[in-house]
Amino acid sequence: MSGLSDPKARLREICRIAARVFYEKGYDGASMQEIAQAVGLTKAGLYHHVGSKDNLLFEIMNYGMDILDETVLARVQNIQDPREKLRQTILGHIDLIVRARDLEITVILHENRSLQGELREKINCRKRAYVNYLKDLIAEVQKQSGRPALLSPTLAAFYLLGLVNWLYQWYRPEGTIGQAELGRATVEFFFRGLLGYTPEEGTRASS
Amino acid sequence: MSGLSDPKARLREICRIAARVFYEKGYDGASMQEIAQAVGLTKAGLYHHVGSKDNLLFEIMNYGMDILDETVLARVQNIQDPREKLRQTILGHIDLIVRARDLEITVILHENRSLQGELREKINCRKRAYVNYLKDLIAEVQKQSGRPALLSPTLAAFYLLGLVNWLYQWYRPEGTIGQAELGRATVEFFFRGLLGYTPEEGTRASS
DNA sequence: GATCTGATAGACCGCTCATTCAAAGTTACC
DNA sequence: GGTAACTTTGAATGAGCGGTCTATCAGATC
Numbered sequence: 001m002s003g004l005s006d007p008k009a010r011l012r013e014i015c016r017i018a019a020r021v022f023y024e025k026g027y028d029g030a031s032m033q034e035i036a037q038a039v040g041l042t043k044a045g046l047y048h049h050v051g052s053k054d055n056l057l058f059e060i061m062n063y064g065m066d067i068l069d070e071t072v073l074a075r076v077q078n079i080q081d082p083r084e085k086l087r088q089t090i091l092g093h094i095d096l097i098v099r100a101r102d103l104e105i106t107v108i109l110h111e112n113r114s115l116q117g118e119l120r121e122k123i124n125c126r127k128r129a130y131v132n133y134l135k136d137l138i139a140e141v142q143k144q145s146g147r148p149a150l151l152s153p154t155l156a157a158f159y160l161l162g163l164v165n166w167l168y169q170w171y172r173p174e175g176t177i178g179q180a181e182l183g184r185a186t187v188e189f190f191f192r193g194l195l196g197y198t199p200e201e202g203t204r205a206s207s
Numbered sequence: 208m209s210g211l212s213d214p215k216a217r218l219r220e221i222c223r224i225a226a227r228v229f230y231e232k233g234y235d236g237a238s239m240q241e242i243a244q245a246v247g248l249t250k251a252g253l254y255h256h257v258g259s260k261d262n263l264l265f266e267i268m269n270y271g272m273d274i275l276d277e278t279v280l281a282r283v284q285n286i287q288d289p290r291e292k293l294r295q296t297i298l299g300h301i302d303l304i305v306r307a308r309d310l311e312i313t314v315i316l317h318e319n320r321s322l323q324g325e326l327r328e329k330i331n332c333r334k335r336a337y338v339n340y341l342k343d344l345i346a347e348v349q350k351q352s353g354r355p356a357l358l359s360p361t362l363a364a365f366y367l368l369g370l371v372n373w374l375y376q377w378y379r380p381e382g383t384i385g386q387a388e389l390g391r392a393t394v395e396f397f398f399r400g401l402l403g404y405t406p407e408e409g410t411r412a413s414s
Numbered sequence: 415g416a417t418c419t420g421a422t423a424g425a426c427c428g429c430t431c432a433t434t435c436a437a438a439g440t441t442a443c444c
Numbered sequence: 445g446g447t448a449a450c451t452t453t454g455a456a457t458g459a460g461c462g463g464t465c466t467a468t469c470a471g472a473t474c
Contacts, residue, residue, distance in 0.1 A: 007420090026320055028235030032462060044464080045422045053462065110376070113233050150399070151392050155384070159396055162373030163366055169317070170365045177362070185358050189366055192357070193400035214450095239432060251434080252452045260432065 014039050014049055015060045016102065023104035027057060027114040057111065058119040064105040065126040068096065073133070082140035083191075083199050089137065090164065090190060091183045097167045098179055107168045131157055138194065145195050156194050163190060214256075221246050221256055222267045223309065230311035234264060234321040264318065265326040271312040272333040275303065280340070289347040290398075290406050296344065297371065297397065298390045304374045305386055314375045338364055345401065352402050363401050370397060 017038050021030045032053055036046040050056040072092035079085040096106040115123060134157040142149045142156075163186060173179065191198045224245050228237045239260055243253040257263040279299035286292040303313040322330060341364040349356045349363075370393060380386065398405045 024320070026233065026235050028233055029321065031460075033460085041421090042423055043462085044424080047463070048421060112376070113231070114236065151396060155389075155392055155396075158373070158377045159370055159393075161377070162369045162371075164369075165376075166365070166369030166373055169319070169372075170368070182362075185362055186366075189358060189362075189400040192403055193396040196399055197403065238430075240430085248451090249453055250432085251454080254433070255451060 011049060011059060012063060014046070015056070015063045016105065018056055019060045019064075019102075019104040019108055022057070022060070022108055022111075027053075027108075027111055054115065054119065057108075057115055058123065060105060061109055061111070061115065061123045062126075064102075064109045065123065065130075067102060067105060068093070068109075068130065071096065073130075082137060082144050086137050086141050087187050087191075089134070090160065090187050093164050094167065094183050094186060095179070097164060098171050098173060098182065103168065110165060131161070134160060141194070147195065150194070150196055159193065160190055218256060218266060219270060221253070222263070222270045223312065225263055226267050226271075226309070226311040226315055229264070229267070229315055229318075234260075234315075234318055261322065261326065264315075264322055265330065267312060267315055268318070268322065268330045269333075271309075271316045272330065272337075274309060274312060275300070275316075275337065278303065280337075289344060289351050293344050293348050294394050294398075296341070297367065297394050300371050301374065301390050301393060302386070304371060305378050305380060305389065310375065317372060338368070341367060348401070354402065357401065357403055366400065367397055 018030075018035045021035050021038050024030070025034070032043050032046060035056070036043040039046060041049075050059065072089060072095075075092060076085050076088045079088060097103060109123075109127070135153040138156045138160075139149075139153040142153065167182075171177070171182065177185075188198045225237075225242045228242050228245050231237070232241070239250050239253060242263070243250040246253060248256075257266060279296060279302075282299060283292050283295045286295060304310060316330075316334070342360040345363045345367075346356075346360040349360065374389075378384070378389065384392075395405045
């Protein structure tokens, strides 16, 4: 743990490592002793950095939302075309779920049970903001299509989250499907479900 | 716990109740003491019926797969039309996930971490059988459409599982969407994603 | 050097955990 | 009624849990 003089960076590193332990053992199944060992400290040393196990989970989830903001939302915010924006959002989200580096952090965002009270509400608030962002963007895409909506933006947003967030249950990067192919297929599947066609096919269907 | 003289039925009732506790607290977060209390026994009494916590989880998951077999697969097996068979499968699966009675049992099937060794492999084997059933059925539906497949049956099967299995994260029966509407919307969304159209729309798209 | 702060550790605390055991209670059968 | 089988219990076990406390050390600042 040398070379990490910035407390914030230190905490993030601890979160990253702890997230891996939580991912593997589950929140309740992972002990602070295990996490401390993984981090390279004693338990008391770990407690210096995080107030409690609960607080550690909160920090990890908060960090996960930060990552989502920084690597997905920030990158699409200047895209004007709603379809392209949605497409890039999906690809960015998939990247988080399946890429090796911080996948545990993003997956742990689904841990709904253990965090309680105020901390839970903070994370839920951030999650809801993401869902609302998706809803609004989907509504724009539907409007852009010039066709009657086939389903509500809310339903579509949750379907999208199901498609993407379930990936960690079955997708293996070393499997037969590359990440780019997965991204493409998922985007297309989703757009067909949403609009009845994929935007590239739109012109063909109207002729 | 009177009136349950059949040991098998007894075990099932214990599974049902335990599943609720596990659903609420998580496998690791739920203690055998809590489960015993919920069942109406002491901990030692509970251990008479289940060998261990692990074994209880296995029994619950096995029971979950039984329920899936009995209430979904058994009911569609005489349907000849692949599309209709797939549709009914989806609706049946959704019913398990969102209906009140045994939703905890079916949701707990996603608990991948805690079960180990031989028991885990038994459940995984049953799960794989279901995935393979979906794949094969999807492949039939694609073939039936007479169009080139837009994505592999494997991908489509996992997308379907994502859509359905994620429902428990967001769907609330008391919300604005009734179960029938949810089922219809999900089936349609999936068929559009799979085929590029919903089978009822097929004739329109070709004209 | 003195003081302060942040970081870390060893030892410990009170409690809970899954599981077990001997004993007691209940039911079924002859 | 007697007996065997089944069911349940109270108490206990050893291990492990999240968290705390005192002490020490290193680095920064005056």
